[in-house]
Amino acid sequence: MxxxxxxxxxxxxxxxxxxxxxxxxxxxxxxxxxxxxxxxxxxxxxxxSSKGALLSAVRMRAIMFILDEVTPIVNNSEAPINTLHDMAYTHVLKILETLPYHRVVLQHYRKNAAKSTTDYERKLISEIEAKRQLYENLYRDILEQGMKTGDFIKRDISVALHSVLLMLNSPVFWFTPLKKNERKNREEIAKQLADMAVACLR
Amino acid sequence: MxxxxxxxxxxxxxxxxxxxxxxxxxxxxxxxxxxxxxxxxxxxxxxxSSKGALLSAVRMRAIMFILDEVTPIVNNSEAPINTLHDMAYTHVLKILETLPYHRVVLQHYRKNAAKSTTDYERKLISEIEAKRQLYENLYRDILEQGMKTGDFIKRDISVALHSVLLMLNSPVFWFTPLKKNERKNREEIAKQLADMAVACLR
DNA sequence: ATCAAGCATACTACGGAGTATGTTGTCAAC
DNA sequence: GTTGACAACATACTCCGTAGTATGCTTGAT
CATH class of the missing domain: 1.10.10 (Arc Repressor Mutant, subunit A)
Structure with missing residues (x-):
């Protein structure tokens, strides 16, 4: 089958x-x-076909988890503040559900290329990069829109973007899943991070 | 000599x-x-004595760069908001000056132990961890103090702490040093991040 | 009965950590 | 100013883990 x-x-x-x-x-x-x-x-x-291909598959799956969940939210035509809060909340919640994948991703946030990569593996990596760009732009658009309407303070768009995104990913570094109150605990963390993400833009 | x-x-x-x-x-x-x-x-x-010892030396040097710079600031008896802003600003500025070291550190933020480590290397790692704890507590104290005085919104102390610290480290992921306006550019980034760090706590 | 998908087994090749030993310069003592 | 000794390296190895491959085996579909 x-x-x-x-x-x-x-x-x-x-x-x-x-x-x-x-x-x-x-x-x-x-x-x-x-x-x-x-x-x-x-x-x-x-x-x-190779270890690199397996690694790329893991990274691709990680980003698709998030992308599939957050993309539907952006077009709800609410105020930028509410939209961003929604995106952030969903982002964090999904990350906590699929934690191992995102731990792997963050290991490669900056590592550009291994010592020897084949053309095929480079192609996989560039596809991942494309998806990452796509996802990043979802936030970039909301930020620009919010700064235009005055909902957000005007800052360097790039600094603000990366800072917020990394803050939303911060649980990847410290969160350790427990059996006790698992779901409730995750929702609480997601709420707090979404609040902080919005707060640091105003 | x-x-x-x-x-x-x-x-x-x-x-x-x-x-x-x-x-x-x-x-x-x-x-x-x-x-x-x-x-x-x-x-x-x-x-x-080994590659692990060299790596540990790099990581230790990285954290000492920051610790030596930020520690003197905490006892200036100003309002928590101002103190935190000072600490954050100094932190970012120093990180941007010694970027490669901190890129290495962040690769090991979560990686616990290599496959085979000697007792000596484990000792080095625990010393690094101790310094990291020390540094973390500088911020933890300020946050608790600020939440008590009402300068900061009451949040889960652990979530807020890690989020802010990671936001201050975010340039490590994306910053690329340029020759043009280097010093001024760094100061601007440090200011913006310090502003955001304070903002997301209120 | 056949044949391929979905694995397991048994190998090769190679890069990298660590070591043993050789070499050179420098300073100290006499 | 010669000798000895040690620090600061370079050279030339060993050994082991790991990615990748070539091939063998089993099971289910047709």
């Missing part, structure tokens, strides 16, 4: 995300990931 | 910081760093 195939793939992706998260994507080996699955290299290389 | 020795050491540290920054501390090899210096492994292993 095609269903069985994608299921096996996402299982690999989940395991890879966890290993990359814990050891770092450079240190974690394919064997480590396979061991987590109770499998061997063969399974992984059957689905992914 | 002892002077000549420390000079050679800091030269190695600068080169290591740059290599670790560009390639990531796992990918960058000792040979890479040596090549940057126009030297060989021998020079590096003469001053540092």
């Amino acid at each position: 095609l269903d069985r195939k994608t299921s096996s793939k996402t299982e690999i992706l989940d395991a890879a995300a966890n290993c990359f998260m814990e050891l770092g994507s450079d240190v974690a080996s394919i064997d480590d990931i396979a061991r987590t699955l109770g499998a061997t290299k063969g399974r992984i290389y059957h689905h992914f | 002892l002077d000549r020795k420390t000079s050679s050491k800091t030269e190695i540290l600068d080169a290591a910081a740059n290599c670790f920054m560009e390639l990531g501390s796992d990918v960058a090899s000792i040979d890479d760093i040596a090549r940057t210096l126009g030297a060989t492994k021998g020079r590096i292993y003469h001053h540092f």
